[in-house]
Every structure is written in C-alpha cells, then in structure tokens.
Amino acid sequence: MRGCIVGSLALGLVTAACGRSDFTAVVGDDHGSASGSSSGTGHDTDATTADDATVTVTITDGPTSDTTPTASDSVSVSVSITDTVSDSVTDSVTDSVSDSVTITDTSDDSSTGDPPLCSVDAECQTGDPCEIGTCDAGMCETSVRDQDGDGVPPAQCGGGDCNDLNPNTNPGADEDCNDGDDNDCNGVADCFDPACDDVPDCGCVPAPGGESCNNGQDDDCDTTVDCNDADCAGTPACGCAGDESGLCVDGFDDDCDGDIDCDDADCAADVACTCMAQFEQCQDGQDDDCDLLVDCVDPDCEGLFPCTCLGNPVPEVCDDGQDNDCDELVDCADPNCVLSASCDDCSPEQCQGGEDEDCDGFVDCADEACVFDPGCAPQAEICNNDLDDDADGSIDCEDSDCFATPVCVTAQQNCGTAAAIFASGTFTGSTAGHPNNTGGSCGGGAGEAVFELQLFAPAHVTMTSVGTSFDSVLYMRAGNCAVGQELACDDDSGGNFAASIDLTLLQPGIYFVFLDGYTIDPIGGPNEGNWQLNVEIDFDPAEVCDDVIDNDGDVYADCGDPDCVQAPGCAGCVGGNDPSAEFGADACTNGLDDDCDGTTDCVDDDCSASDFYVTECCDGTDENGNGIPDDFNCRCNNDLECGDNQICYDHTADTCGIPCTSFFGDVCPFVAPGSSCNAATDQCEY
Numbered sequence: 311m312r313g314c315i316v317g318s319l320a321l322g323l324v325t326a327a328c329g330r331s332d333f334t335a336v337v338g339d340d341h342g343s344a345s346g347s348s349s350g351t352g353h354d355t356d357a358t359t360a361d362d363a364t365v366t367v368t369i370t371d372g373p374t375s376d377t378t379p380t381a382s383d384s385v386s387v388s389v390s391i392t393d394t395v396s397d398s399v400t401d402s403v404t405d406s407v408s409d410s411v412t413i414t415d416t417s418d419d420s421s422t423g424d425p426p427l428c429s430v431d432a433e434c435q436t437g438d439p440c441e442i443g444t445c446d447a448g449m450c451e452t453s454v455r456d457q458d459g460d461g462v463p464p465a466q467c468g469g470g471d472c473n474d475l476n477p478n479t480n481p482g483a484d485e486d487c488n489d490g491d492d493n494d495c496n497g498v499a500d501c502f503d504p505a506c507d508d509v510p511d512c513g514c515v516p517a518p519g520g521e522s523c524n525n526g527q528d529d530d531c532d533t534t535v536d537c538n539d540a541d542c543a544g545t546p547a548c549g550c551a552g553d554e555s556g557l558c559v560d561g562f563d564d565d566c567d568g569d570i571d572c573d574d575a576d577c578a579a580d581v582a583c584t585c586m587a588q589f590e591q592c593q594d595g596q597d598d599d600c601d602l603l604v605d606c607v608d609p610d611c612e613g614l615f616p617c618t619c620l621g622n623p624v625p626e627v628c629d630d631g632q633d634n635d636c637d638e639l640v641d642c643a644d645p646n647c648v649l650s651a652s653c654d655d656c657s658p659e660q661c662q663g664g665e666d667e668d669c670d671g672f673v674d675c676a677d678e679a680c681v682f683d684p685g686c687a688p689q690a691e692i693c694n695n696d697l698d699d700d701a702d703g704s705i706d707c708e709d710s711d712c713f714a715t716p717v718c719v720t721a722q723q724n725c726g727t728a729a730a731i732f733a734s735g736t737f738t739g740s741t742a743g744h745p746n747n748t749g750g751s752c753g754g755g756a757g758e759a760v761f762e763l764q765l766f767a768p769a770h771v772t773m774t775s776v777g778t779s780f781d782s783v784l785y786m787r788a789g790n791c792a793v794g795q796e797l798a799c800d801d802d803s804g805g806n807f808a809a810s811i812d813l814t815l816l817q818p819g820i821y822f823v824f825l826d827g828y829t830i831d832p833i834g835g836p837n838e839g840n841w842q843l844n845v846e847i848d849f850d851p852a853e854v855c856d857d858v859i860d861n862d863g864d865v866y867a868d869c870g871d872p873d874c875v876q877a878p879g880c881a882g883c884v885g886g887n888d889p890s891a892e893f894g895a896d897a898c899t900n901g902l903d904d905d906c907d908g909t910t911d912c913v914d915d916d917c918s919a920s921d922f923y924v925t926e927c928c929d930g931t932d933e934n935g936n937g938i939p940d941d942f943n944c945r946c947n948n949d950l951e952c953g954d955n956q957i958c959y960d961h962t963a964d965t966c967g968i969p970c971t972s973f974f975g976d977v978c979p980f981v982a983p984g985s986s987c988n989a990a991t992d993q994c995e996y
Contacts, residue, residue: 768863789996
C-alpha cells in the first residue's frame with residue numbers, strides 16, 4: 311500500500327496526496343464548486359514521507375447573502391491521484407507536488423446558520439437579559455453581559471458591578487471623588503465616601519461640551535460613559551445604521567439623523583408606528599392603539615369618562631360602557647355582569663387574532679389567561695411599542711431594562727429616567743402621554759417629569775414652573791425618589807397655574823424634583839403637555855443672623871453660628887457672655903439659652919432634634935429605657951460634638967447617635983425617611 315501524506319487545509323478541511331503522479335483534484339459542495347490539477351514526473355510507485363504535497367485553497371464568494379465565507383460554509387475536497395508511469399523502481403529523489411485549488415461559492419447561504427449581517431449593535435439584541443449582542447465587522451456576536459467592558463458583569467447576571475454603564479465603576483475600582491458615581495460600589499459616592507474625606511473639591515462638575523463619546527470618562531456626570539450614555543446614541547462614534555426601517559421601536563436614533571423611531575420618515579410605513587399613532591377611543595370596544603388593551607383597561611383612559619365613576623355608586627349596568635358601581639371595572643369586565651345577557655357573546659380568550667374574546671379588556675398575550683400559551687413566551691423588552699414584551703408587569707420606559715435608552719431618557723417620566731441637575735438653568739420638555747406614577751401632598755394626579763438635583767455644597771434653591779402650558783405642581787423629596795421625605799410641595803404660587811418652591815437651605819446630597827400635572831379632568835383629560843422648569847441655585851449662601859434659619863449650611867443658626875457671635879443682637883446676649891451653639895448634653899442641661907433663640911435646654915429644637923424619639927432629650931440619660939442615651943436628639947456639626955461611642959449623622963439628620971451598624975435592624979427609616987444604613991460610613995445614607 312502506498313504511503314500517504316495528510317495535510318490540513320484552511321476551514322478545517324483535510325486532503326491527502328499519495329505518490330508523485332498526475333492527478334486531478336475535484337471539489338464537491340452544494341454551496342460552491344471548484345476544480346484544479348497538478349502534474350509531476352518520475353517513476354514513483356511507492357510514495358514516502360519524502361513526497362511533499364502542498365495544497366492552497368482560495369475561496370471566492372458568490373452572489374446573494376453570504377458576503378463573507380466562513381467555517382460555516384460546508385466544503386469537501388476529494389483528491390484522486392493516478393500514477394501514469396509503470397515501474398518497480400522506488401525513487402530516491404524528493405518528490406514535490408504543488409496544487410492550487412480555487413473554490414467559488416455560488417449559492418445563497420442564508421439558510422446555513424451564518425450569523426445575520428448587521429451595521430449597529432441594536433440589530434444584534436438577544437432575548438437573554440444576561441447576554442449582550444454587538445455588531446463586529448458586520449457580524450453579530452454575543453457574550454456575557456458586561457456592557458461597560460470592565461470585566462465585571464452586573465449583579466443580576468452573577469457579577470458584582472453596581473453600574474454596568476461605567477467602566478470606572480465596579481467593586482475593585484478606586485473611588486473617583488469627582489465623577490458623581492459610586493465607583494467602589496460601597497453605597498456612597500464622591501463627598502460622602504470616606505475615601506474622599508481629605509479631598510477638598512470633591513463632587514462632579516459637568517464638562518461644558520457634555521459627554522464626549524470616545525474618551526472612557528463620564529463627562530456629563532450622569533454615571534454613564536461613552537456609547538452607554540444615551541447622549542451618544544445616534545452618533546457616528548457609536549455606529550449608524552443605513553436607515554431606521556426595521557428598527558422603529560427600539561428607542562434609538564439608529565441612523566443618526568436626529569429622529570427616533572416613529573418620528574423618523576424611514577418608519578412611516580411601519581405597522582407598529584401607524585397603529586401606535588392612533589388614540590384609544592374609550593368606549594368603542596376596540597384596541598385602537600394596538601397595545602392589547604381595550605377601552606377602560608388602557609392607561610390612556612385613566613381618569614376619563616366613561617372610565618371614571620361620576621356621582622354616587624349604583625348597580626352596574628352591563629351594556630352602557632360606564633363604571634356605574636365605581637369599582638373601576640366596566641360592563642362585562644365587571645364580575646357583577648358575568649350572568650348578564652349583554653355578556654352572552656363572551657368566550658374563552660384565544661390568545662391569537664387580536665380580539666378580546668373574554669371581554670375583560672385584555673387582548674391575546676396581555677390577558678393573564680394566555681400566560682402559558684406558547685405564542686406568548688416572554689422576550690426582551692422593546693422600549694417603544696406599548697407592550698410588556700418580557701412579561702414582568704412593566705411596559706416600555708416603565709421597565710428598568712429601558713431606563714438608559716434615548717427615548718426614555720428624553721421622556722424622564724419616572725425615577726429611573728430622572729434628568730440630572732447640577733446648576734441653575736431653564737429646562738423644557740413634555741409630559742404628553744406620561745403615566746401617573748406619583749403625586750405630592752398638594753396635587754399631582756397626572757403624568758410627571760422627574761429631575762435628580764445633585765448638590766455638593768450647601769445651597770439656597772428656588773424653582774418655578776412658569777412657562778408650563780398646563781396646571782402644574784412642584785414637589786421635592788430628599789434622598790430617595792420613591793419614598794424620600796417630602797421637603798416642599800406647591801400648586802399655584804407661581805401664578806397662572808404655575809408652581810414655585812423656595813428652599814432657603816439644602817445640604818449637600820441628592821434630591822428629587824417632580825413637575826407634575828395637577829389632576830386628570832374626567833372630561834378635559836389630564837393636565838399634561840409642554841413644561842418648563844426654572845432653577846436658581848445659590849451655593850454657599852451667607853448666614854443671616856436674625857432669621858432663625860441656618861442659611862449657610864453649617865447646621866448652626868443665627869447667634870449660635872460662629873459667623874454671628876459679634877453681630878448686633880448676638881454679642882453678649884448670654885448674660886453678658888457671647889453666644890454659642892446649644893449642642894450637646896452640657897449645653898442642653900445648663901439652664902441657659904446658649905444660642906439666644908428664646909428657648910432653653912430641652913425646649914430648644916437643638917436639644918430635641920428627633921421627630922421620632924420624642925420622649926428623649928439631649929441630656930446624657932436614657933429616658934425611654936432602650937439602652938441608648940439621647941436617641942438622635944443632640945444636634946451636631948461633627949463627631950466631636952457627640953458623646954462617647956456616638957457619631958454625627960452629618961449626611962442626613964445632623965444628629966448624634968450610635969453607629970447604625972450597631973442596631974438590630976435598620977434604624978435609618980426613623981432617623982431620616984428614605985435612607986438606609988451604610989456599612990462604609992456607619993451612618994444613614996440616601
């Protein structure tokens with residue numbers, strides 16, 4: 311038997327050349343064809359390893375969809391060698407055979423399993439929230455989600471990254487005291503992080519030009535970097551599609567022309583756009599706007615007649631399209647109508663076809679009767695199609711999966727899409743179509759726009775909604791967007807249905823501001839439309855020594871402030887002695903009005919500072935018997951003003967207490983509503 315030399319070719323193909331004789335190489339491929347030939351001379355009947363066979367394969371791609379031949383192209387090469395010289399002599403020379411094979415791919419490989427072609431990442435989205443699709447050289451690639459490329463997946467995907475949109479933030483990173491983000495993931499950022507205690511100018515100042523999309527830095531202080539920042543979507547630095555068609559409900563300006571999704575002319579014929587542009591008619595029994603919700607079940611009809619009960623409740627009438635009994639269920643959707651002849655046509659939901667067969671207002675996959683239907687399996691959330699694609703109960707911009715998409719960032723309709731404010735300015739937008747997520751003590755029954763005010767120094771802050779087109783309210787919460795303590799709420803102080811709030815002093819921290827529609831009129835509809843927020847921030851204001859207010863943010867007020875000791879009315883006001891802050895057990899038990907504010911010891915708010923532990927006073931004793939003297943009733947500016955084993959909670963309440971980590975359970979909701987205990991600082995943090 312002849313010896314054979316086996317060689318491995320490109321694409322993992324294998325060929326063999328046995329001997330040194332005339333032969334023909336034939337390639338068979340249902341994806342292409344090729345042929346080649348080579349000839350040699352000699353008298354070899356026994357090829358050995360001295361025979362050198364080299365095969366070179368060149369692939370030329372054919373027409374249609376397969377523009378880049380890869381290993382997924384199935385190619386087989388068979389080589390036939392025929393020895394044309396008959397002899398019995400074994401050659402002693404080195405045989406050399408060189409063959410060149412050209413493979414031409416002539417078929418449409420669209421069904422071979424090749425990855426789809428792409429031009430932008432948006433075309434490579436996967437249904438797995440812990441996978442990310444990217445477009446690389448025209449081909450889609452998937453990998454474990456690490457959107458910022460710092461090597462640490464987000465917590466929900468098995469990693470520990472507390473912000474997967476900033477490569478400078480993960481549990482192994484050092485704290486950057488000037489970028490507004492919690493880089494080391496310890497729950498506190500910048501000035502509040504112990505790592506920044508000795509940094510004099512901590513806090514983030516946005517770059518004048520906004521986000522630069524290719525420098526790896528968070529230039530605009532919104533904790534998102536480069537192409538993860540919604541400001542960079544739709545820019546050449548982050549990739550542009552040829553046009554928007556086919557990408558009309560992803561929330562991005564894919565073709566970089568300034569128009570997003572259905573606002574782009576490329577999407578004029580898209581079925582999703584033409585249908586979503588329709589308004590829900592709240593009494594026609596149809597899903598007019600294609601969100602799988604009919605009439606009063608649709609949030610677009612919230613608060614509107616006939617979906618809102620007018621007058622006193624009466625028994626439900628099952629065929630008048632009104633909520634007669636005021637239970638927010640209309641006609642056949644009301645269980646009281648299950649036996650009514652008007653509902654005889656209702657039948658089990660079919661889950662396909664676009665009809666509400668069971669008359670509950672929910673169509674097909676939006677109906678809980680279809681939750682196990684194979685055709686209703688959850689998929690990745692699409693951020694602009696009015697549907698709950700991933701079946702998590704949240705739709706579009708209300709879904710956390712969509713918070714970073716440009717269409718949702720622009721809307722700023724909830725806490726997850728709040729727009730950052732760092733300085734004075736005028737801000738504009740629209741609440742048209744926004745859901746009603748929250749309200750203030752003075753109103754706010756319609757949709758809102760949400761802002762995150764970040765202060766790195768004490769400030770006097772005023773805000774108005776003058777210039778807003780509807781009856782608006784303004785309210786502000788400290789620390790926590792959803793449950794933080796309300797600091798102010800106003801309806802009409804700005805005149806002409808505009809709101810105005812004036813906060814003489816806000817300490818450094820995070821605050822959330824809501825510009826809300828006052829109500830939803832059953833006939834006229836919700837108070838919504840174009841809004842304008844006017845913000846004036848005066849950092850480091852001067853102390854006024856006679857207004858009973860801490861104007862400059864150092865916690866001391868009036869004569870108790872070192873700035874006012876020699877001011878008229880303060881100098882020598884304590885029986886001829888100069889005043890001082892009425893802070894600490896000694897000052898709160900000496901029988902003197904140390905700060906000359908007209909109140910003494912436990913009657914002074916500085917000695918009874920807690921709104922929760924009202925039985926305690928700052929006197930060094932444990933009045934309520936819980937083993938903790940004073941219980942957050944001693945006002946403080948720093949740790950030195952607190953008793954043994956206590957610290958000053960200077961990030962929230964400005965009162966003394968034992969470290970929050972020493973309590974069984976979380977004491978912070980009582981110390982400062984909306985805050986939680988932080989192990990890095992041992993005090994409550996927003």
